[in-house]
Amino acid sequence: NEDDSTIIKTLGGSSLRTGYEVILDNWDRVLIGPVYNFANNSVGGYLSYMKIWDKFHLGVTLNSTDVSNFHISEDGYYGSFDAYWRF
Numbered sequence: 001n002e003d004d005s006t007i008i009k010t011l012g013g014s015s016l017r018t019g020y021e022v023i024l025d026n027w028d029r030v031l032i033g034p035v036y037n038f039a040n041n042s043v044g045g046y047l048s049y050m051k052i053w054d055k056f057h058l059g060v061t062l063n064s065t066d067v068s069n070f071h072i073s074e075d076g077y078y079g080s081f082d083a084y085w086r087f
Helices: 001-012
Strands: 015-016 020-023 029-036 042-052 056-064 077-085
Touching: 029 056
Parallel strands: none
Antiparallel strands: 015 029, 020 029, 029 042, 042 056, 056 077
């Protein structure tokens, strides 16, 4: 049903993500790993750097939905960032 597929696309897709975390001497982190996207049957990945302060964390990530698609877009490569305060 076309309406059902639209709802699924709106809610997001299914993916399996795993990875590695390297803790640096200053407690900053580098995260890297593959992502398998079930909706597109594609393999992507991510590379992230997380800056750690006492209470505040800031992360910058380069994501790929499909490593074979070299376009800057939601279906190819895109960036993201996270910021949060830890108590």
